[in-house]
Every structure is written in structure tokens, then in C-alpha cells.
Amino acid sequence: MLLQVDQLSVRYPDFTVHPLSFTLDRGEILALVGESGSGKTTVARAIACLSDPSAQVCGRVLLNGQDLLAMDERKLRTLRMKEFSIAFQASPEWLNPSLPLYEQLREVLCRDFSGPALERRMAELMELVGLEPADLSRLPRELSGGMAQKFLLACALALNPPLVLLDEPTGALDLASSQAITQLIRSINQRLGTAFLIITHDMKLAADLSGRMMVLYGGRVEEAGPTGAILNRPCHPYTRGLLQSAIGLNPVRDIWGIRPTTVPYASHADGCPFYGRCTQSLPECAHRVPELVCQDDGRQLACNRGGIVTLLSCSHLSHAYGRQNVLRDLSLELYSGEIVSIVGRSGAGKTTLARTIAGLLPVCAGGQVYFQGVAVDLCSLHRRIGGMQIVLQDPQAALDPYINVRQAVEEPMRLSGNFRPGVAEQALEEVGLFACDSFLERPIHALSGGQKQRVAIARALTMEPSLLIADEPTSMLDPSGKANLLRMLKGLQNSRGFSMLMITHDLDGALKVSDRMFLLEHGALRQLDPVDYIHVQFDNLII
Missing domain, CATH: 3.40.50.300 (P-loop containing nucleotide triphosphate hydrolases)
Known part of the structure; x- marks a missing residue:
């Protein structure tokens, strides 16, 4: 030594x-x-x-x-x-x-x-x-x-x-x-x-x-261990943020830094130093300094939650339409604070997977979906603050055309008994829309397609979801609108810290915003390495 x-x-x-x-x-x-x-x-x-x-x-x-x-x-x-x-x-x-x-x-x-x-x-x-x-x-x-x-x-x-x-x-x-x-x-x-x-x-x-x-x-060690192990799977949210912010390690993705702190330092001076910027912090983290503990793989980790939390865990998911098996014994894990994209050709089963995870389709016998480590009624997650929300592919079909913007955005809060004044207006501003009375009173049918898509996202944000499922969020937009919406979604995810599962056939867009990507084909998922697609034609994937 x-x-x-x-x-x-x-x-x-x-x-x-x-x-x-x-x-x-x-x-x-x-x-x-x-x-x-x-x-x-x-x-x-x-x-x-x-x-x-x-x-x-x-x-x-x-x-x-x-x-x-x-x-x-x-x-x-x-x-x-x-x-x-x-x-x-x-x-x-x-x-x-x-x-x-x-x-x-x-x-x-x-x-x-x-x-x-x-x-x-x-x-x-x-x-x-x-x-x-x-x-x-x-x-x-x-x-x-x-x-x-x-x-x-x-x-x-x-x-x-x-x-x-x-x-x-x-x-x-x-x-x-x-x-x-x-x-x-x-x-x-x-x-x-x-x-x-x-x-x-x-x-x-x-x-x-x-x-x-x-x-x-x-001034504290958050994680320590073999470089290869940390690069392949960081266990601390801060380490993951550093890796995701490294331009040299992410030649394809748009780079976003770790979000600024959301609380004054004085409010957690005796707690975890990363508390205000962490995407999975608990109230106790503000007053409890995590100990540096040796893990089973030999690395050291200081996190009150034992490292990056598995937010959603799916296993043995299957689904068929008649004799056609769309999903075949499929498994997927989604971690706190990350964006995962599912890409694949039309008809591959992407939307079926999204609706199954969201509880809009039944989980077939043998299949399991756990949220924050607990088997729950998936439909109930839509009715609770910090649960799960889904933005469907066609906002025109998802929104009642005869109600106004205020009613559409406040609807999830009112139906779930979680109405809070001012939240709808804040959500609209976050998605780049107006919160003035003239816009709030405008009927849904009078909005453009891009505005409807943003209203649908604002509806979901009012419930402060831990997981947002976005099904083909850019499929009906022109290139400029697509770019703006992707940056907006990534910005919201970065500032709010929620996890996002994006269903898309747009590999180019997925490469820009995703932390991990999976190709869905023949009913199974295969993880993709973004670096493999720097110097190849995207249409080689037949999406």
C-alpha cells in the first residue's frame, strides 16, 4: 500500500x-x-x-x-x-x-x-x-x-x-x-x-x-468503487446525474445538468447534502445524514434509500389479440428519475405495453406489476398524488371537446378529490401555455393539435406523478413542434424529477432524451446502446 x-x-x-x-x-x-x-x-x-x-x-x-x-x-x-x-x-x-x-x-x-x-x-x-x-x-x-x-x-x-x-x-x-x-x-x-x-x-x-x-x-463521499461497475450501473442519484451530464460519455443525447436545488440549504444543513436536488428524496433525508455503507458488490454508498430506487417493476407480461401474441413474457424495470423509451415499428405492441402498465388493460395471469416495490391496484395510482399518469397518443380523443381548458386541466384533481387552487395555472405555464382567464375559458375544440397535446400533459402534471407514461407524444406534430415538445418534456422531467416511460416509433427523438432505450419486437424487449447508432442509418432498425 x-x-x-x-x-x-x-x-x-x-x-x-x-x-x-x-x-x-x-x-x-x-x-x-x-x-x-x-x-x-x-x-x-x-x-x-x-x-x-x-x-x-x-x-x-x-x-x-x-x-x-x-x-x-x-x-x-x-x-x-x-x-x-x-x-x-x-x-x-x-x-x-x-x-x-x-x-x-x-x-x-x-x-x-x-x-x-x-x-x-x-x-x-x-x-x-x-x-x-x-x-x-x-x-x-x-x-x-x-x-x-x-x-x-x-x-x-x-x-x-x-x-x-x-x-x-x-x-x-x-x-x-x-x-x-x-x-x-x-x-x-x-x-x-x-x-x-x-x-x-x-x-x-x-x-x-x-x-x-x-x-x-x-464534502461527503456519496459513492466509491470500481470505475467499471460505477459506469455500468451507478447506485447513487448524484453519480447517475454526473454520468448523464458528461458530454464525452453521451455523444448522442442532449445534455442536461443535474437540476438546481429545490430547497434552501438551511433547511437540510444537518441532512443529506444532495437532498434538495435528489429525485427520490424523502422528508427524513433533510435531517438524516446517510452513512457510507459497503455494498454486496464491494462498492461504498451513502444513501438513506439504499441507492437509486426501482420505481416500476414488471415481469411476465403477456397479451394477445385473438391468436396474435403481442407481448410474450415481457419484463421491465424503471428507476426513479430516469427516462426510458420503448421504440418499435407500428403494431409491435408498444401502446399495448403502455396501457397494460397503466392499468388500462388487464394484466394477464402470471404477470406482475410493482410500483415502488408494492403490488398495487394500477387504476388507483391515477387517483393519487405522486402516483402514475398517462398521456395518450391522440389528445383530441382523450379530451372532451365541449369543456374549457380550465375544466380539462382541473378534472383529474377534482375527480380524485385532490383539488388545489392555482395548480392548474402553474401546470399550464410549465408546459408553455397561457394561464390567463381568456385562455382558461377557451373550449378544447378551439385549440390547435399542439395546444391540445400540452393541455393533456398539464392535466397529468397536476397530480404530481412519480411516473409519467407518454404514448407517442410527438406523432402528430411537425418537426418544430416535435423538437419543442421533446425539450419541454425533458425539461419538466429534469426540474420535477419524475420518471418517464416514452412510447415512440421516433428513434431519433428517443436517442436525444432517453437514459435507456428498448426495442420491442416479436413481443420481447431488447436494450439498445445509443452509441451503436451514431454512424449508422436509423432505418436499419426497421422501425
Whole structure:
């Protein structure tokens, strides 16, 4: 074991990194990931004993069995750059503006090199990081941000330390330089056995380099484990949000960040730090800090609900029209806070599946549908706040043409006994319609097709569903209307946090908004990988 961090905590007047522990073996790459302000750089500075004087640092940081936090600065100077080194993100802050690069690199190398050997080592390092030896004559102000970042990496690697801490090593680089640095780090790790602790918000970089990953939010570890396992199936809602927000990992989808917090921080200062942004939080999460617990698969997870909740679980669903079997022993799981699309050709059974899940068609013998882990009367879910709502394919047939907009939107609340003043108006505004009296009193038959579709969605939103089923929501719209409606649905899902099951034959649209996609054919579901469809013709799927 090269590095052992034991109950390390850092306290500032306005921010705290709560006790965290981890180990790093020789030759291992560990990524510490999270959004800006999560505490990543604070942890790196504490490990390197470079914290601000106002910080209260507690715990132990053992490097080859020696506690760095227990050493005085004189002893630490003998270890820095030789036993461990660090390259920070804010490059200009860590370079002397009045000295050329040659002098700054020489200050590091002179501990082990002199004369011609020092000159050769300088040239090797500059070439290693993609700079020219002639750049050594430059002053820091003459460098671009990317060049400064490369030079700091050269300094960090100068004496071949067994441990290097890298703070956003590719943050200031263009795509080509970023790929070169990524390959460089991988090459050094494989060739020299250097261990790296990479501090980054770039999930693609963490995926490309690290064997293990720690996810930090609000100064707390939310999830930690093998990188491959976390990428394939994140267990914490925050981790999933980071992965879904990573452009490098989602080349097909439209990218939406994690939704802003819905509650003031003061209301959950003693609870889960992710409470206000989580799509599945419970009231108790505001006052209960989740413990970091080891899971069966070896990863660690801090969530009061045990990770991402399975909202809907279907198994052994079958349905036939006469002798034609449309659904054959079909199973599906839908998780809290995600969009799942079912695609397939017309007549494949997509709408039959949606109506069965929604309780509009009977579940045949042997079939099971569980909502939040409980077998319930599916029809009753439509009559309760936080249940299930369905938006049918043809809004004209779904809405009574002789009532007005206000009556249509308020109808689900009134029929279920959950009427609340102002909710209908808010829902109409959220779907991009007017909440003025003149529009509210307009009869349904006087609306355009796009307006009717939005009224149908607003009706569903008044019941604050945990699951919204949208059956061919864009099939009757022109391209502009289709694009606007898809973005609106994704925006609503992102802000409100509900799950959505979208039934569609529009693979292009599904690729843009879905977290997972399934192809329904021959009565069975097959999961699709969106990346497979970047460079192929969509009509190859025969949808």
C-alpha cells in the first residue's frame, strides 16, 4: 500500500470536508470526481499538506507508513516532488511570474541532477509533455493556459515520484492536447508504475484512466468503487446525474445538468447534502445524514434509500389479440428519475405495453406489476398524488371537446378529490401555455393539435406523478413542434424529477432524451446502446 488516508477531514468557516478514508496502491489510478465546490481540491491540498492556514485538518495521511500530517514543513520538503508531487489546476498561481521556465524546472531537478544530465532531463520532460525545449526560455505570462498546465505536469514528474496528485490535468486543454495528456498519464503509469490521484469533474477522463472512483458532493463521499461497475450501473442519484451530464460519455443525447436545488440549504444543513436536488428524496433525508455503507458488490454508498430506487417493476407480461401474441413474457424495470423509451415499428405492441402498465388493460395471469416495490391496484395510482399518469397518443380523443381548458386541466384533481387552487395555472405555464382567464375559458375544440397535446400533459402534471407514461407524444406534430415538445418534456422531467416511460416509433427523438432505450419486437424487449447508432442509418432498425 502506497497511500492510506484515514478519517481525513478539513474544516473551513463556510465549508467542511467530512471524514473520509481510502487507500491507493502502487501503480494504481484513483479518480476523485464531483462538481465544482464538492471538496475535491480541498482533499488534494490536505493530502499534500498545502491547506490554507485557516483550515482545520484532522486525521492521518500515511505515505509509505509515514504520517504526512504529523511532519513539520522542513521534513515535508524532503518528500515533496521526490516521494509525492502535485500539479494544480490554477496553473499561473503555482508558477513564479518573474522566472523563466528553465529556472523553475531547474529548481526541482537540481536535487537529483546536475550538468549535462540536468539539461538532458529538462529536454526529456518537455518532450514528454508535448512542449518544446525552446519554451524553457519563456516567462509564465507568455504561456497559454494549456502550456502552463503541461509545464506543471512536467515539474510534477521531474523526479519520478511514486505518487502524483493531478488537479484537473486536462481542464485547460483543447481536445487534441487533452487526449495527448490522457495517453501520457496512462503511459507513465504503465511504464514507470506511477500511482495517480486524479481530481476531476470530467467523467470521461475518470472513465478513461481510473481503476477506482470516489464521488464527492458537499464534502461527503456519496459513492466509491470500481470505475467499471460505477459506469455500468451507478447506485447513487448524484453519480447517475454526473454520468448523464458528461458530454464525452453521451455523444448522442442532449445534455442536461443535474437540476438546481429545490430547497434552501438551511433547511437540510444537518441532512443529506444532495437532498434538495435528489429525485427520490424523502422528508427524513433533510435531517438524516446517510452513512457510507459497503455494498454486496464491494462498492461504498451513502444513501438513506439504499441507492437509486426501482420505481416500476414488471415481469411476465403477456397479451394477445385473438391468436396474435403481442407481448410474450415481457419484463421491465424503471428507476426513479430516469427516462426510458420503448421504440418499435407500428403494431409491435408498444401502446399495448403502455396501457397494460397503466392499468388500462388487464394484466394477464402470471404477470406482475410493482410500483415502488408494492403490488398495487394500477387504476388507483391515477387517483393519487405522486402516483402514475398517462398521456395518450391522440389528445383530441382523450379530451372532451365541449369543456374549457380550465375544466380539462382541473378534472383529474377534482375527480380524485385532490383539488388545489392555482395548480392548474402553474401546470399550464410549465408546459408553455397561457394561464390567463381568456385562455382558461377557451373550449378544447378551439385549440390547435399542439395546444391540445400540452393541455393533456398539464392535466397529468397536476397530480404530481412519480411516473409519467407518454404514448407517442410527438406523432402528430411537425418537426418544430416535435423538437419543442421533446425539450419541454425533458425539461419538466429534469426540474420535477419524475420518471418517464416514452412510447415512440421516433428513434431519433428517443436517442436525444432517453437514459435507456428498448426495442420491442416479436413481443420481447431488447436494450439498445445509443452509441451503436451514431454512424449508422436509423432505418436499419426497421422501425
